[in-house]
Amino acid sequence: MSKRPLILVTNDDGITAPGIRMLISIMRQIGDVIVVAPDSPQSGMGHAITVNATLHLENVNIDGKQPEYSCSGTPADCVKLAVREILDRKPDICVSGINHGSNSSINVIYSGTMSAAIEAGIEGIPAVGFSLLDYNWSANFKHCRSFVETITRQVLENGLSDGVVLNVNLPNIKEKEIKGIKVCRQARANWEEEFDKRTNPMGRDYYWLAGTFVNMDNGEDTDEWALANGYVSVVPVQFDLTAYREIQKLNTWKLN
Amino acid sequence: MSKRPLILVTNDDGITAPGIRMLISIMRQIGDVIVVAPDSPQSGMGHAITVNATLHLENVNIDGKQPEYSCSGTPADCVKLAVREILDRKPDICVSGINHGSNSSINVIYSGTMSAAIEAGIEGIPAVGFSLLDYNWSANFKHCRSFVETITRQVLENGLSDGVVLNVNLPNIKEKEIKGIKVCRQARANWEEEFDKRTNPMGRDYYWLAGTFVNMDNGEDTDEWALANGYVSVVPVQFDLTAYREIQKLNTWKLN
Numbered sequence: 048m049s050k051r052p053l054i055l056v057t058n059d060d061g062i063t064a065p066g067i068r069m070l071i072s073i074m075r076q077i078g079d080v081i082v083v084a085p086d087s088p089q090s091g092m093g094h095a096i097t098v099n100a101t102l103h104l105e106n107v108n109i110d111g112k113q114p115e116y117s118c119s120g121t122p123a124d125c126v127k128l129a130v131r132e133i134l135d136r137k138p139d140i141c142v143s144g145i146n147h148g149s150n151s152s153i154n155v156i157y158s159g160t161m162s163a164a165i166e167a168g169i170e171g172i173p174a175v176g177f178s179l180l181d182y183n184w185s186a187n188f189k190h191c192r193s194f195v196e197t198i199t200r201q202v203l204e205n206g207l208s209d210g211v212v213l214n215v216n217l218p219n220i221k222e223k224e225i226k227g228i229k230v231c232r233q234a235r236a237n238w239e240e241e242f243d244k245r246t247n248p249m250g251r252d253y254y255w256l257a258g259t260f261v262n263m264d265n266g267e268d269t270d271e272w273a274l275a276n277g278y279v280s281v282v283p284v285q286f287d288l289t290a291y292r293e294i295q296k297l298n299t300w301k302l303n
Numbered sequence: 304m305s306k307r308p309l310i311l312v313t314n315d316d317g318i319t320a321p322g323i324r325m326l327i328s329i330m331r332q333i334g335d336v337i338v339v340a341p342d343s344p345q346s347g348m349g350h351a352i353t354v355n356a357t358l359h360l361e362n363v364n365i366d367g368k369q370p371e372y373s374c375s376g377t378p379a380d381c382v383k384l385a386v387r388e389i390l391d392r393k394p395d396i397c398v399s400g401i402n403h404g405s406n407s408s409i410n411v412i413y414s415g416t417m418s419a420a421i422e423a424g425i426e427g428i429p430a431v432g433f434s435l436l437d438y439n440w441s442a443n444f445k446h447c448r449s450f451v452e453t454i455t456r457q458v459l460e461n462g463l464s465d466g467v468v469l470n471v472n473l474p475n476i477k478e479k480e481i482k483g484i485k486v487c488r489q490a491r492a493n494w495e496e497e498f499d500k501r502t503n504p505m506g507r508d509y510y511w512l513a514g515t516f517v518n519m520d521n522g523e524d525t526d527e528w529a530l531a532n533g534y535v536s537v538v539p540v541q542f543d544l545t546a547y548r549e550i551q552k553l554n555t556w557k558l559n
Contacts, residue, residue, distance in 0.1 A: 283549035293539035
């Protein structure tokens with residue numbers, strides 16, 4: 048690519064989160080950056096869009112180094128607004144994150160970070176969601192830099208197949224302990240939820256969602272295995288959800 | 304199945320929506336029904352879960368015919384709460400809907416109706432999301448009855464493969480015009496959004512999301528084709544989002 052690529056940056060932790068500020072600084076080394084991100088944290092929003100409420104968009108100045116817009120909506124809304132209202136041309140890549148916390152295995156389903164990447168993919172924009180396995184706001188993202196840069200440059204160089212975006216997770220270990228980048232499949236895992244039931248001062252019950260992550264997959268080709276063994280995981284993610292192998296089985300049913 | 308199946312009913316339009324009341328009445332013919340549904344409409348919520356706020360659950364009496372709970376959370380929250388806090392045993396099936404409006408093709412990504420079915424699928428419960436191609440609150444669901452019943456009974460009889468749930472959409476035409484039930488793949492389609500930009504009385508700009516649905520898929524094996532040609536569409540949906548065919552390609556990249 049001869050001229051500098053146009054890079055759309057978003058996330059789901061909000062435009063001031065340390066993870067997106069690190070991602071912006073990495074992307075400035077690669078191309079021209081524009082930021083459109085939520086004005087507040089949107090974790091657990093899944094692929095939500097704002098259909099029954101209005102959206103606000105503010106041109107904000109955070110570090111003065113690139114154009115930035117904060118949006119009252121979800122990560123998917125940010126991508127839609129960027130493409131339709133802000134950008135003059137389609138960006139060469141959309142990067143989302145770096146998320147404070149894992150989006151590996153089944154978490155991809157609940158992930159606002161990945162919903163932004165998927166929304167970009169639906170728009171035909173190569174897209175990557177990046178997440179660090181550390182939920183803390185004060186997480187250290189320094190060791191992410193070289194891996195995020197390598198993956199982004201490879202996407203710009205090679206492109207992605209139509210209908211595919213990347214889900215990248217980074218282990219929370221020292222840079223020198225990271226063994227490399229590993230292409231993986233999504234591990235079969237789930238959350239065994241427990242609800243913490245409490246009573247409020249007015250005597251009404253309420254619940255907090257809690258739970259334990261359970262990896263039910265022994266495969267060594269999964270993102271969970273890679274992360275547990277010191278690798279950065281890269282899972283190609285598709286948004287054609289059709290379970291093709293089930294179609295034949297369903298055609299044997301007595302439906303008509 | 305000798306004894307009556309236990310059926311969990313939920314939706315994303317809220318517990319009082321005509322669509323879920325019809326679904327409940329159909330399910331009462333098939334088994335023992337329990338309802339756990341949002342206390343207000345949740346359309347466009349995608350696969351959101353409530354991680355940073357509390358959840359309320361109320362035992363409500365709407366028609367006195369089955370136990371019902373309204374929940375302050377999302378459709379996915381409803382399924383989690385039902386399984387962990389309300390039910391003594393795993394339900395034999397979870398049905399979600401009947402949604403007021405289409406969840407065909409790419410809409411599956413944004414769908415609260417389908418997120419409830421997927422959440423149930425993650426929990427190992429056979430699950431179906433039903434949607435009618437009519438967004439109106441006063442939509443007529445009568446012609447859905449026999450198709451919804453047939454599909455539900457077939458799921459109970461045959462089961463679904465691990466990791467697969469069904470996305471069922473019903474055309475908004477007269478019952479006698481419906482040609483039958485067709486197993487399909489998800490059509491390749493998207494929304495060409497336009498944002499309706501307005502200025503509020505305080506002079507601040509805001510946006511409404513609008514847009515046009517564009518089917519880019521000429522296949523006659525898609526849900527869009529089936530619905531346009533008078534069929535009820537059934538798409539098997541998976542939540543392993545791995546794009547397996549892309550893995551080989553990514554392994555040729557210079558990642559390490």
